[in-house]
Amino acid sequence: MNKRQATSADVAALAGVSQSTVSRSFDEKSRISAATRDRVFAAAKELGYQVNKAAQTMIKQRSDLVGLVTAGLEDPFRSEFLNQLVIEVQRQGFRPMVIDVTHNQGIDSSLQALMQYQLSGVVITSGSPSESIVQEFVSRSVPVILVNRADQESNLSGVDIVNIDNVGGGELAAKSLIQSGCENLMVVRAKASSYSSLMRTKGFIQQVSSHSAIKTLNITEVESETSDYEGGYQLAGQLLAKQEVPDGVFFCMDHIACGFMDAARKEFHLSIPQDMSLIGFDDIRLASYQSYALTTIKQCPKLVSKAVVDNLVKRLDEPSSSPMYQVVPVTLIRRDTLAS
Amino acid sequence: MNKRQATSADVAALAGVSQSTVSRSFDEKSRISAATRDRVFAAAKELGYQVNKAAQTMIKQRSDLVGLVTAGLEDPFRSEFLNQLVIEVQRQGFRPMVIDVTHNQGIDSSLQALMQYQLSGVVITSGSPSESIVQEFVSRSVPVILVNRADQESNLSGVDIVNIDNVGGGELAAKSLIQSGCENLMVVRAKASSYSSLMRTKGFIQQVSSHSAIKTLNITEVESETSDYEGGYQLAGQLLAKQEVPDGVFFCMDHIACGFMDAARKEFHLSIPQDMSLIGFDDIRLASYQSYALTTIKQCPKLVSKAVVDNLVKRLDEPSSSPMYQVVPVTLIRRDTLAS
DNA sequence: ATGAGTTGTTCATACGTATGCACAACCTTG
DNA sequence: CAAGGTTGTGCATACGTATGAACAACTCAT
Known part of the structure; x- marks a missing residue:
């Protein structure tokens, strides 16, 4: 029936x-x-x-779906961010359609297929879409918003950009480590570094350089094989065995920091922060747990998500206003891995 | 232009x-x-x-969207599961639309609104939809799949059910603790317990009872205020202060276990597993990290997701075959929190 | 050579909504 | 009371696709 x-x-x-x-x-x-x-x-x-939304979409030439494009959902922070996006998109009257481009073909063909849905907008949180495909959306006046993907001077025209203050966060980390007396500094990022990690590293190094004028500071730059807990764990194994133990380390991602910390404690019996100060980035939930209590640069997915969707709505209202560029601030969360 | x-x-x-x-x-x-x-x-x-999918939907009276209904996205395990669902839905040629019913009105009105989208199916991973609204989907031959929501003897007719082996997991946990010599057992579940937690507890207690015939065993049942890390942390504070320390604890969720463990170590200076054996449930990522190394009952979101979407496809093929009931097995992951 | 069956294509229509246009009924103002 | 304005409703149409029915061009067996 x-x-x-x-x-x-x-x-x-x-x-x-x-x-x-x-x-x-x-x-x-x-x-x-x-x-x-x-x-x-x-x-x-x-x-x-x-x-009937389908009929409505036919007439209005626009659905109420917003595409949330991500590459991989394993990374817990990424998925935490995605969840906030889902909530915010929904809150503002749209429906989130999640597109994972890893278990799939490349990002470009995935985006191409999204043209089928008359989306109200596309939010790209990872991957690097080609210019032509992005143009295709823009020319059909579908807002495209890049999150932590590119600079204001991006070659992708017509897209809106929301970033967190990656450079500022890196600088903040450097200041904090230096202020707490560290002199042999290290900065860790993932091997296949994303735009954000590069910017964080850049900010860190800039800040260290500017302090080098008044104080002698060593700085080494290091890559972790993978951008997760295991990557940090392994990295610690390789580095600390060489006895070149830095006294202050900045990690571009909390996960790497936690893996590193576990290895440093269990395998090398180091005390944190007595032997070594650590600062992470993101403020994942894990960072707040007692076993880690990681001092870190916090970015707030809720704020970023709000900025993204606000932007999207504004762009739908004024399709031809000039591209927006927004930077969401970060803050230092002081816990127990920074010597005082 | x-x-x-x-x-x-x-x-x-x-x-x-x-x-x-x-x-x-x-x-x-x-x-x-x-x-x-x-x-x-x-x-x-x-x-x-x-x-144009909208036009296609008009004709076929069915979109390629699958609604993934969840209540809250904060719980990391829930979101890990949701992500697997997203991947699997996509893999089988559908598009996932995520619906969070917490930051919203109740589940029933949310579901009602979903009728607008001519969905290919609805997967409900939390919340308890009323019978009438579910019937509305079923009568329009939209498959509804309940995950860990109800028994086979559910009063919701026409829906398909996928569960993990909650009871079996609880039993497995009990066996393992008893086998490793524990005698003063405790089982912890969240205050507002979900169906799964109740089943897990049930399995645990059943198993303990059946062993009580041949060996004297104490068992206490305890509730955590919240079902997260903090809940476990606080619970440990209340319980362990009373000096009534059990020697084997089963937690219905890993998060509670980790919070409990941190508190036991930091605040009461207990050694795990020497002073107390712990077993969790879920096998969240955190459980595998060195700082916790939690022995736990693993459920595999990937397997469950596959079961769900396979089911959905089958139901679309044969709209009127009898309701399906599937139980996905769980396994014990032995790490370092169980005395040997 | 005739009829039946097969293959490939077009025609026409339905799906359910939003919206410009027309228009009737009413209200306002002088 | 006339002329112009306002308000509320209906008619007709467009959106882009899938699909049953009709049909033409072949194939093949009789």
Whole structure:
């Protein structure tokens, strides 16, 4: 017994009005007499009427879906961010459609396929889409928002950009380590470094350099094989065996820091922060747990998500205003891995 | 310059055929001569044609969207599971639409609104939908799949159910603790316990009871305020202060276990597993980290996700076959929190 | 050579909504 | 009371696709 959904025509028939009137009754800014609207609503309720989004999309040439494009969902911080995006997208009246481009073809063909859905917007949180495909969205006035993917001087024209203050975060980390007396500094980033990691490293090194004028500081730059806990764990194994133990380390990602910390403690019996100060980046949940209590540069996924969706809405309102570039601030969260 | 998307009519014009022929060219099981199909594909490629899913949905009365309904995305394990669902849904040719029902109205009105999208299926991973709303989906032959929500004897008719072996996991935990010599057992679940936690507890207690015949065993049942790390941390504070320290504890969720462990170590200077054996449930990532190395009952989100989507596809094929009930096995992951 | 069956294509239509246009009924103002 | 303005409703159409029915061009067996 495959029941059919009630349509606006059904509601119209029951309320004794035309289909147009039903449609207009659900549109705030249409002129409808209160009496008619009431009748329509009553009929709609009785039939359990729900608008057909597909039909609506056909007419409006735009669905209420927002594509959230990510490359891989394993990284817990990435998924934490994605979740905030989901919440915010939903809060502002859209529906989140998640697209994972790793277990799939490349990002470009994935994006190409997204043209099928008349999206209200595309949020790209990882991967590097080609210019042509992005242009395709922009030329059909579908907002494209890049998160932590590129600079303001990006060669992708017409896209909006939201970044966190990666450089500032790196600088903040450097300042904090130096201030707590560290002299042999190390900065760790993942081998296949993302844009954000590069910027964080850049900020860190810049800041160290500017302090080198007044104080002698060593700095080494190191790469972790992978950008997760295991990567940090292994890295510590390789580095600390050589006895060249730095006294202050900045990690571009908390996960690497936690893995490194575990290895330093268990395998090399180092005390943190007595033997070595550590600062991470992101402020993942793990960082707040007692076993780690990691001092870190916190970025707030909630803030970033809000910035992204606000941006998207604004862009839908004014399709041809100039591209937006927004930087969300970061803060230092002081816990127990920084010598005082 | 708001460009228009190429339509099948555009492709038809370029290829010199009718719109129907274009449509049929993209349909595997339509009879089209190879020559025509080639011409159509060439034209489609030249125009960058992408089918309009909204129009397709109108005709087929079914979109390729699958609704993934969850209540809250904070819990990392829940979000890990959701991510696997996203991947699997995508892998099998659908698109995941995520619906979070916490930052929203209740689950029923959220589900009601989902009728707007002509979904290919709804996966419910948390919350308890009312029978009537579920019936509404079922009567429109939209598959509804409940994950870890209910028993086979559920009063919700027409839905398919996928569970993990919660009871079996609880039993396994009990066996392991008893086998390693524990006698004063404790089982911890969250205050507002979910179906899964109740089943896990049930399995644990059952198993303990059956061993009580041959050996004297104490068992206490305890509730954590919240089902996260902090809940476990606080709980340990309350319990261990009373000096009634059990020698074997089973936690319905890893997070609670980790919080408990941290508190036991830092605040009460207990050694694990010398003073106390711990077993968790889920096998979250954190459990594998050196600082915790938690012995736990592992459930595999990948397996569950596959079961869910396989089920969904089968149900779409045979809308009126009898409801399916599937139980995904769990395994014991032995790490360092179980005395040997 | 005739009829039946097969293959490949086109025509026409339906899906459910939003919206420009037309128009009737009413209100306002002089 | 006339002319112009406002308000509320209906009619007709467009959006882009899939698909049943019709049909033409072949194939093949009789």
